Amino acid sequence: MRFLILSDLHANWEALVAVLGDAKRHDYQAILCLGDVVGYGPSPNEVTTWVRTHADVVVRGNHDKACCGLTSCETFGTAAQYSSYWTLGALTDENKEWLRNLPRGPVQVENLDLVHGAPDDEDRYMFHEHEAATGMHHAREQVTFFGHTHVQGCFVAEPCRRGFDIRRLDALPVTLAVNWNRRYLLNPGAVGQPRDGDPRAAYCIFDSSSYVAEFHRVEYDIRTVQDKILAAELPKELAFRLASGE
Ligand SMILES: [Fe+2]
Incomplete structure (x- = not known):
């Protein structure tokens, strides 16, 4: 099956619409979401209702x-x-109730784990190899998708004499074929608030039959989201950071 994988939407409706428009060409059959549907952005009900x-x-x-x-x-x-x-x-009671009942990861879908x-x-971040090593140790599946860092990327573990070596792929290919004897932690990047220096919305397509991941970026109308953030009197820095992708 081909999955559209979304993370860290952060109540950014315009970014979500752009991702869905771009992802149409990839012929996916199911949508998986790695959390942070809301927070930071000005459209929590639109995005929550859609998800x-x-x-x-x-x-x-x-x-x-x-x-x-649910938490402080x-x-x-x-x-x-x-x-x-x-x-x-701002959230409706119905949307708040839905958010309260979301499951904690990891959740398994076919041969993937989602956290x-x-x-x-x-709630733990995996930015660097040493943080990914602990995650890799606990990973139940060969491929785990994670979010939280808002950085599109991949950690790969290769078997070695003392267990496995972990490295982060600094030059992320658009298409990544999973190697049968390696293990992977894959981050689709953030739809609604990228922090990897690229302000374009990020998402991933994963084919669970061919074991191929595709990493994509798409431009969206950042100015409209910034105007909504300012009109809602949310902190200005939340508007500015969308333009820099930091
Ligand atoms: Fe987030």
């Missing part, structure tokens, strides 16, 4: 938990805290 209606499997993110009142946002930075309280006030942060801890 609730269309995604086949969704795991919860740390912002999903905070924005529906005390550990968040100032802008994230402010946007969490704003989102809590928000890491296989061993849904």
Whole structure:
């Protein structure tokens, strides 16, 4: 089956619409979401309602938990805290209830595992090899998809005498064929708030039959989202960072 894999949508409706428009050409059959549907962005109900209606499997993110009142946002930075309280006030009861009931990752779909942060801890970041090593140790499947960092990328583990060597692919190919004797942690990147220096919305297509992952980026109307953020009186920095992709 071909999956459209989305993560970190962050209430960015314009980015989601652009991704869906671009992904049409990839002929996918199911949609998987790695969490952080809301938080930061100005369109929490539009994005949550869409994901609730269309995604086949969704795991919860740390912002999903905070924005529906399931957990505290005390550990968040100032802008994230402010946007969490704003989102809590903006979400409909129905959407809040749906977010409260999202499962914790990992969740298995066919031969894939889905997590928000890491296989061993849904809230843990995996930016670097040493952080990915712990995740790889706990991974149940050959291929695990994760989000949370907002960085599109891949960690690959190759068997060696002392176990396995992990490296991050710095030059990410558009098409990545899974090698039968390696293990992978794949990040589709963020739809709604990329932080890898590329402001374009990110997503991934994975074919579970051929074991091929495709990494994609698409431009969207950042200016409209920025205007909505400012009109909602959300912190200005949340608008500015969309343009830099940082
Ligand atoms: Fe996120």
